[in-house]
Amino acid sequence: MSESRTFEHPDIVLCPGGPMLLRGDHVIQDADGVSHRTERPVSAVCRCSRSASLPWCDGTHKVLPEKLRPT
Amino acid sequence: MLTPKARGALSAAVNEALCAGLADDRCDWPVAESGDDAALTLWTLYELHYRGFEDLADESLEWHPELLRLRRLLERDLERRLRERYSAYAPHRSADFADDLFAYVSSHDGASVAAHVHRHADREQVLDLLRVRSIYHLKEADPTAWVVPRLPVGPKAALVELQYDEYGVGDPNRLHAHLWALGMEAAGLRADYGAYLDEVPLEVLEQNNAMSLFGLHRRLRGAALGHLAAFEATSSMPSRRMAQGLERLGLPAEIVDYYTEHVEADAVHEQLAVRNICGRLVEVEPGVADDVFFGAFTCLDLEDRFARWMLAQWGVSEGQDPDEERDVAPGSAA
Incomplete structure (x- = not known):
């Protein structure tokens, strides 16, 4: 693969079976209306709703049965 | 030192x-x-x-x-x-490299120090663990830093994006090795570099030597990044267990915070390491794919060997708690 090309570098990445990666500074409002500011260059937002650190991913999706994981 | x-x-x-x-x-x-x-x-x-x-x-x-x-x-x-x-643990490979690497890591069954700390360890046992873990955590992310100049554009940018977070995003107060040092001091332990080297076993020396070996040899760049991916992918949940175990024992907030930081950080890092760093490297340099799995295996295997040593030191048999899910916990966690 040539390196003299333009690379894709999206701000938001949906990881199959896992979280949504979010690049940059953002404020996320959760289902209860509470705002959470991102604190790192890339943040992982939970998509399986079972994280103990909502709205952030804590890896819990990996222990869920396949059918409960985000697509 | x-x-x-x-x-x-x-x-x-x-x-x-x-x-x-x-x-x-x-x-x-x-x-x-x-x-x-x-x-x-x-x-x-x-x-x-x-x-x-x-x-x-x-x-x-x-x-x-x-x-x-x-x-x-x-x-x-x-x-x-x-x-x-590694030779007995060849990976199953499909068309989806990231899926294969995640599956390879999650299929590795090993002893877990974090599971013991979570519910059973006493304060002295936790201090034992912090002392031997300090050999790596005081140079956290450093062995991987050597890999940066050896990578093509895509994985290079991806690795630096992850390492930037490890090194505190430019803020020394957030540099992970420094968070660890603050935690050690707060727990009444020595935070100076290598302070407890004389009491660490062969298993800990091998863990550290493997990371340096992979980091220092361009030839082994695939193994270095596979090791990183496995480390990050087995860190979030064990870090949570460590944080809860340390809170249960009333250890200071600084050392609890170190582990709490790694719950969310490593949930991000595992995705970056598997998909953007290893995934992109293998796209450009398919010849290093097997070494990525070799590095991942080495991380998990050496952690398992360490965990078995640590649990034996404490007189704890593996799988003592049938309610506790066993997991390999090499990440910042166990």
């Missing part, structure tokens, strides 16, 4: 050379007396490339040809051993 206490004839001879100086043509190193002696010698030789030793006779010893020759012999032996262990 000072050169560590020798564990046999070879490490004693190397210490003497480091403290007294070494002629250019010396070539009569004694044979290592044991695995411990060899591993400590290799750890010491690697340390010359990190922060070094205060009692070093001459800083140029870092690139002394006789020390490099000895390092090469010890590295060959280590790599041969690591590859032999």
Whole structure:
């Protein structure tokens, strides 16, 4: 693969079976209306709703049965 | 730190050379007396490339040809051993590299120190663990930093994006190795570099040596990044268990915070490491794919060996708690 090309570098990445990666500074409002500011260059937002650190991913999706994981 | 206490004839001879100086043509190193002696010698030789030793006779010893020759012999032996262990655990490969790597890591069943700390460990056991973990955590992310200039554009940018977070996003107060040092101090332990080296077992020396081996050899860049991916992918949940176990025992907030930080950080890092770093590397350089799995296996296997040693030290049998999910926990966690 040539390196003299333009690379894709999206701000938001949906990881199959896992979280949504979010690049940059953002404020996320959760289902209860509470705002959470991102604190790192890339943040992982939970998509399986079972994280103990909502709205952030804590890896819990990996222990869920396949059918409960985000697509 | 000072050169560590020798564990046999070879490490004693190397210490003497480091403290007294070494002629250019010396070539009569004694044979290592044991695995411990060899591993400590290799750890010491690697340390010359990190922060070094205060009692070093001459800083140029870092690139002394006789020390490099000895390092090469010890590295060959280590790599041969690591590859032999990997040979029985070939990965299943499909068209989806990220899926395969995640599956490979999650299928590795090993002993977990974090599971014990979570519910059962006492304060002294946790302090034992912090002391031996400190050898790596005080240089957290450093072995992987060596890989950066060896990578093509895509994985290089991805690795630096992850490392930037490890190094505190430019804020020294958030640098992970510094968070660890603050935690050690708050827990009443020494936070200076290498302070507890003399009490760590072979298993810990091997974990650290493997990371340095992978990081320092361009040839092993795939293994270095596979190791990183497995480390990050087995860190979030064990870090949560560690944080809860430390809170249960009333340990200071600083050391709890170190683990809490790694719950969310490593949930991000595992995605970056598997998909953007290893995934992109393998796209550009498919020939290193097997080494990515070799590195991942090595991370998990060495952590399992360490966990079994630590649990045995505590007189805990593996799987003591049937309610607790067992997991391998090499990440910042266990």
